[in-house]
Amino acid sequence: xxxxxxxxxxxxxxxxxxxxxxxxxxxxxxxxxxxxxxxxxxxxxxxxxxxxxxxxxxxxxxxxxxxxxxxxxxxxxxxxxxxxxxxxxxxxxxxxxxxxxxxxxxxxxxxxxxxxxxxxxxxxxxxxxxxxxxxxxxxxxxxxxxxxxxxxxxxxxxxxxxxxxxxxxxxxxxxxxxxxxxxxxxxxxxxxxxxxxxxxxxxxxxxxxxxxxxxxxxxxxxxxxxxxxxxxxxxxxxxxxxxxxxxxxxxxxxxxxxxxxxxxxxxxxxxxxxxxxxxxxxxxxxxxxxxxxxxxxxxxxxxxxxxxxxxxxxxxxxxxxxxxxxxxxxxxxxxxxxxxxxxxxxxxxxxxxxxxxxxxxxxxxxxxxxxxxxxxxxxxxxxxxxxxxxxxxxxxxxxxxxxxxxxxxx
Amino acid sequence: xxxxxxxxxxxxxxxxxxxxxxxxxxxxxxxxxxxxxxxxxxxxxxxxxxxxxxxxxxxxxxxxxxxxxxxxxxxxxxxxxxxxxxxxxxxxxxxxxxxxxxxxxxxxxxxxxxxxxxxxxxxxxxxxxxxxxxxxxxxxxxxxxxxxxxxxxxxxxxxxxxxxxxxxxxxxxxx
Amino acid sequence: xxxxxxxxxxxxxxxxxxxxxxxxxxxxxxxxxxxxxxxxxxxxxxxxxxxxxxxxxxxxxxxxxxxxxxxxxxxxxxxxxxxxxxxxxxxxxxxxxxxxxxxxxxxxxxxxxxxxxxxxxxxxxxxxxxxxxxxxxxxxxxxxxxxxxxxxxxxxxxxxxxxxxxxxxxxxxxxxxxxxxxxxxxxxxxxxxxxxxxxxxxxxxxxxxxxxxxxxxxxxxxxxxxxxxxxxxxxxxxxxxxxxxxxxxxxx
Numbered sequence: 079x080x081x082x083x084x085x086x087x088x089x090x091x092x093x094x095x096x097x098x099x100x101x102x103x104x105x106x107x108x109x110x111x112x113x114x115x116x117x118x119x120x121x122x123x124x125x126x127x128x129x130x131x132x133x134x135x136x137x138x139x140x141x142x143x144x145x146x147x148x149x150x151x152x153x154x155x156x157x158x159x160x161x162x163x164x165x166x167x168x169x170x171x172x173x174x175x176x177x178x179x180x181x182x183x184x185x186x187x188x189x190x191x192x193x194x195x196x197x198x199x200x201x202x203x204x205x206x207x208x209x210x211x212x213x214x215x216x217x218x219x220x221x222x223x224x225x226x227x228x229x230x231x232x233x234x235x236x237x238x239x240x241x242x243x244x245x246x247x248x249x250x251x252x253x254x255x256x257x258x259x260x261x262x263x264x265x266x267x268x269x270x271x272x273x274x275x276x277x278x279x280x281x282x283x284x285x286x287x288x289x290x291x292x293x294x295x296x297x298x299x300x301x302x303x304x305x306x307x308x309x310x311x312x313x314x315x316x317x318x319x320x321x322x323x324x325x326x327x328x329x330x331x332x333x334x335x336x337x338x339x340x341x342x343x344x345x346x347x348x349x350x351x352x353x354x355x356x357x358x359x360x361x362x363x364x365x366x367x368x369x370x371x372x373x374x375x376x377x378x379x380x381x382x383x384x385x386x387x388x389x390x391x392x393x394x395x396x397x398x399x400x401x402x403x404x405x406x407x408x409x410x411x412x413x414x415x416x417x418x419x420x421x422x423x424x425x426x427x428x429x430x431x432x433x434x435x436x437x438x439x440x441x442x443x444x445x446x447x448x449x450x451x452x453x454x455x456x457x458x459x460x461x462x463x464x465x466x467x468x469x470x471x472x473x474x475x476x477x478x479x480x481x482x483x484x485x486x487x488x
Numbered sequence: 489x490x491x492x493x494x495x496x497x498x499x500x501x502x503x504x505x506x507x508x509x510x511x512x513x514x515x516x517x518x519x520x521x522x523x524x525x526x527x528x529x530x531x532x533x534x535x536x537x538x539x540x541x542x543x544x545x546x547x548x549x550x551x552x553x554x555x556x557x558x559x560x561x562x563x564x565x566x567x568x569x570x571x572x573x574x575x576x577x578x579x580x581x582x583x584x585x586x587x588x589x590x591x592x593x594x595x596x597x598x599x600x601x602x603x604x605x606x607x608x609x610x611x612x613x614x615x616x617x618x619x620x621x622x623x624x625x626x627x628x629x630x631x632x633x634x635x636x637x638x639x640x641x642x643x644x645x646x647x648x649x650x651x652x653x654x655x656x657x658x659x660x661x662x663x
Numbered sequence: 664x665x666x667x668x669x670x671x672x673x674x675x676x677x678x679x680x681x682x683x684x685x686x687x688x689x690x691x692x693x694x695x696x697x698x699x700x701x702x703x704x705x706x707x708x709x710x711x712x713x714x715x716x717x718x719x720x721x722x723x724x725x726x727x728x729x730x731x732x733x734x735x736x737x738x739x740x741x742x743x744x745x746x747x748x749x750x751x752x753x754x755x756x757x758x759x760x761x762x763x764x765x766x767x768x769x770x771x772x773x774x775x776x777x778x779x780x781x782x783x784x785x786x787x788x789x790x791x792x793x794x795x796x797x798x799x800x801x802x803x804x805x806x807x808x809x810x811x812x813x814x815x816x817x818x819x820x821x822x823x824x825x826x827x828x829x830x831x832x833x834x835x836x837x838x839x840x841x842x843x844x845x846x847x848x849x850x851x852x853x854x855x856x857x858x859x860x861x862x863x864x865x866x867x868x869x870x871x872x873x874x875x876x877x878x879x880x881x882x883x884x885x886x887x888x889x890x891x892x893x894x895x896x897x898x899x900x901x902x903x904x905x906x907x908x909x910x911x912x913x914x915x
Contacts (some may be wrong), residue, residue: 143526146525155710157729164729164734165531166525166530168521189906220885323907327907330896330900330904333899334896334897337893338889339890342701352804352806503910506906511903514899534733
């Protein structure tokens with residue numbers, strides 16, 4: 079809290095004062111949102127955290143209203159979604175907000191992670207913020223996966239079948255685990271029902287982890303594009319009104335893109351096969367997960383061994399936990415690391431390439447390309463980052479955030 | 489505070505105020521579709537009115553149909569039943585109402601009432617049950633007469649007459 | 664910024680039809696449809712004709728089970744027309760008081776009945792192939808409108824080299840090129856109520872307009888609302904940008 083030692087005291091009226099004495103909601107919001115001392119040089123890359131929070135709220139609200147009309151039974155699920163689309167007042171709007179919203183949530187979170195990777199946000203003393211973030215990401219993926227099963231279309235069913243079957247790769251107990259997950263001998267009604275229960279539950283767990291994520295952040299305070307820590311109060315400005323207004327502007331841009339898809343291209347990010355009711359006897363020609371899973375799907379298929387593929391896929395996320403120790407460069411920000419910068423750009427392009435390959439059939443040149451891409455993905459973390467640290471000469475850092483800000487705003 | 493800063497502050501307040509107002513309008517408009525989504529959906533609304541064919545009803549017959557999820561009794565009273573219904577003095581009735589107020593003129597023999605006891609909502613037994621030879625609710629012992637009026641028992645009001653009309657001699661539209 | 668650029672290019676890559684392209688598929692005939700684009704709307708007269716084609720040609724095998732008779736008001740039928748149309752259909756209802764199912768005349772609140780009682784019956788009557796329900800077909804196929812139009816106009820004589828399976832027909836747009844449905848349309852097959860000339864091309868255009876409506880009945884309302892929402896949001900964003908600049912003007 080040393081960052082906030084010199085904030086002006088909050089003046090409360092009689093009612094708000096009475097409440098605040100017993101449950102300090104007002105002083106808490108004032109201290110941690112209103113007066114939270116934030117570096118004054120943050121770029122728009124720092125908007126994505128608040129956007130992710132808003133995306134989460136949008137998913138929860140639209141999800142609850144959908145749940146008022148949805149039936150989680152294999153015989154009725156698809157029909158209930160069509161009932162929402164056709165008969166429920168504004169049902170089509172709530173459904174498309176939720177479906178497109180899931181994609182937007184991942185867009186924003188991927189940008190947020192990209193920020194973290196470039197600016198060294200995972201470095202000391204922010205390691206636990208980073209870990210909590212990875213847990214949020216994992217919970218998001220589980221939620222999104224189960225959510226996609228709920229409409230019970232062809233992709234819902236077959237995506238669920240393929241991904242749950244992966245667990246059979248676990249030696250000895252794999253098959254029992256899969257039967258346990260399914261609640262039967264194939265993906266069927268018991269699976270759908272429990273996925274609905276868990277899909278409803280997990281977002282609230284995500285909210286809890288997000289709260290911890292923000293609490294952990296407020297200990298050291300936000301990082302900034304220079305990677306130089308806050309030294310004096312001159313480096314900072316209060317969150318309100320500067321970053322509240324900047325976040326609102328960012329929200330506007332986010333909503334314009336979001337609503338363009340909702341109203342004019344609502345099915346562009348989805349798959350037409352999911353408008354065909356699930357049929358256990360007919361497999362679609364190409365089973366493709368939603369776009370946000372494609373890089374991981376490509377990694378999974380790149381390894382010729384079933385268990386190896388599963389390990390590689392989960393490993394691709396697990397490796398993020400090791401980042402604070404793989405990249406020990408004292409310079410936090412990529413702006414001051416000339417060699418790192420280019421490998422980072424390559425890494426991002428590689429992930430995009432992996433995404434592209436994940437949608438392709440596992441044949442010919444796509445297989446070779448996926449393997450090379452997967453190798454680069456792991457090499458970046460395990461070899462490149464540690465090596466860069468050894469050989470890179472970082473550029474001179476600005477003396478302070480204040481100096482950096484003044485230099486940029488002559 | 490210098491004049492320039494005062495002007496800037498005022499400008500900023502105006503901008504902040506306008507911006508908040510716009511955001512508020514946006515937020516309020518966003519809430520409306522969610523609230524409306526909880527209203528009856530179009531398939532439920534489509535069944536808000538039903539048409540019932542009563543051509544098979546003879547005097548003395550009674551039929552039960554489902555409307556908006558609840559039972560509706562349609563009874564075609566005999567001459568004798570009509571006489572009984574009309575001759576009841578209003579002082580005897582816990583919920584005074586004449587029989588003619590509960591039926592359509594020109595079609596007085598047809599009684600259309602909601603089959604839901606006005607006490608606590610059970611469905612009364614029909615076909616001449618109870619002490620008034622019409623309906624009797626077994627839950628707490630309310631007796632209704634051939635006009636669907638409460639005569640004895642804990643129910644406070646007569647059986648509700650829903651909105652209905654005769655499309656033609658054979659068909660009534662309820663709701 | 665770089666990541667924004669990457670984000671946008673990623674979105675562009677994925678929203679192009681590249682992601683789901685099949686191998687050696689014949690490129691589809693692309694027509695311009697009135698329902699495409701930000702101002703898209705349903706050509707109601709064409710949809711009414713398309714409904715006539717569905718009713719007289721397709722309905723014997725293909726169900727339309729997500730559409731209610733009352734929905735037809737959206738493409739221009741009035742209440743009386745809908746009521747009398749519905750009444751021409753026999754709807755299975757029940758059980759009655761003796762426990763039997765019975766048939767009754769359709770009402771506006773009913774759905775279009777299915778030509779077969781279940782999928783097995785449908786397959787048995789069609790050589791093992793299942794004529795899919797058409798309510799969502801335009802959304803259930805990549806570039807559905809153009810695909811449907813192409814398919815209906817895609818029947819050809821099979822090439823010499825090809826061994827056509829039993830009961831199969833050759834269509835250059837169908838995945839695998841062999842389809843169990845014979846060409847359903849022929850010139851003059853339907854006598855349009857509004858006297859439009861019923862060529863295969865005309866009937867397929869009308870049918871696609873009709874089926875686009877059955878798949879996305881909310882489209883016009885969605886487009887209208889979308890324009891209002893996005894204009895509001897653009898104004899909102901500009902306003903907040905100006906506010907941001909003003910508020911930040913005193914940061915040193």
